[in-house]
Amino acid sequence: MTTMQDVARRANVAVSTVSYTLSGARPVAPETARRVRAAMEELNYQPNAMARGLASHRSHTLAMTFPRFDTAMGETVFEIVRGAQHEAARHGYSLAVWPLEETEAGAELVALVRQGKADGVLLVEVEVDDPRVAALKRARLPFVMVGRTADPTGLAYVDIDFERTVDDAVGELYCLGHRRIAFIGRPASQAETGYGPAVRGRQGYLRAMNNRALEPLAFHCDASPQAGQALARELAALEEPPTGVVVMNDMAALGLLAGLQAQGLRVPRDISVVGAVSSPTLGAMTTPALTTTHAPGERMGAFAARALLAILDEHLDPADCHQLVTCSVVEGESLGPAPGADLEGNHPREKSSS
Known part of the structure; x- marks a missing residue:
């Protein structure tokens, strides 16, 4: 394979001159540039993005990486990718998506940057103790997390x-x-590996219930409609079923709503359901339409890409770059008062004995 060094030798110039001719990073004398291009043509040299950026030591590519999960990626992740891609393109960068096996992800990411295939890394689907973060920190390479570790200081x-x-x-x-409010979270396997949303969602629920002096009722659930239906049967069989459910698992939510109604529980008359960090698209597909809270995925992706580019240009200290975003409510038809609730008194009415 013809290299830039081969072109430099044929044109009798320095390798950096070939690089400047390709990238335009510095002016090159017209006669010199002509010799370089003639040598490229004679040798059939095909410059790639890395070659064009060599003079500035930039590939003009950002790597976005996430671990390979057994479950499908949600809509928010696709929005994050879209937002990052648009922001990168605005600055003349490409976005390359790399799904990596967890056991080798750290070493592969370091190699990607050191080999010049990417200038920096966007980490998606971050775990609270993420080996990718540890590897990039040790190598002192630029990265931004879409998510955060247990200690993101x-x-x-x-x-x-x-x-x-x-x-x-x-x-x-x-x-x-x-x-009586239940929580349906992510698969147990994700919680066990320390996947941030699985861990923090459950922690948030337990704290919310404790702050209101309520008894928690939390479940892990596989990400499938079938698992949601099975959990609906389990909830309906309880001696005291919940009257409200927070579900942070889109695929399970599909089966949950159908399963609750198959068990004779009317939504929202008998039981209310709200999707946390959920997809409005999915919510509109359910019967009744699921009330959801939706994250601004595109804005998150754009922020991450913009921050990484600023770090690369040394305009931003990573320690000063952190943002938590809130979710917006997308109203559906799955939320209603608790059966027998006295909303003025803000508590369920006591059933009269007879």
């Missing part, structure tokens, strides 16, 4: 405020008179 990140989002969902149900 000194690191650049943008993340959903999961604790506040779930607390808001519990609070909405509480204000409608619900006191």
Whole structure:
């Protein structure tokens, strides 16, 4: 394969001159540039993005990486990718998406940057103890997290405020008179590996219930409609079923709503359901339409890309770059007062004995 060094030798110039001719980073004398291009043509040299950026030591590519999960990526992740891609393109950069096996992700990311295939890394689907973060920190390479570790001090990140989002969902149900409120979270496997949303969503729910002196009722659930239906049967079989449910698992939510109604529980008359960090698109597909809280994925992706570019240009200290975003409510038809609730008194009415 013909290299830039081969072109430099044929044109009798320095390698940096070939690089400047390709990138335009510095002026090159017309006669010299002509010799370089003639040598490229004679040798059939095909410059790539890395070659064009060599003079500035830039590939003009940002790597976005996420671990390979057994479950499908949600709509918010696709929005994050879209937002990052648009922002990168505005600054003349490409975005390359790299799904990596967790066991080798750290070493592969370091190699990507050191080999000049990417200038910096956007980490998506961050775990609270993420090996990718540790590897990039050790190598002193530029990166921004879409998510955050257990201790993100000194690191650049943008993340959903999961604790506040779930607390808001519990609070909405509480204000409608619900006191028996269940939480359906991510698969147990994600919680065990320390996947940030799975950990923080559950923590937020437990804190929200404790702050309101309510008994928690939390479940892990696989990300499938079938798992949601099975959990609906489990909830309906309880001696005292919940009157409100916060579900932070889109695929399970599909089955949950259908399953609750199959068990004779009317939504929202008998039981209310709200989707936390959920997809409005999915919410509109359910019957009744699911009330959701939706994260601004595109804005998060754009923020992350913009921050990484500023770090690359040394215009931003990673320690000064952190943002938690809140979710907006998308009204559906799955939320209502608790059965027998006295909303003026903000508590369920006591059933009269007979």
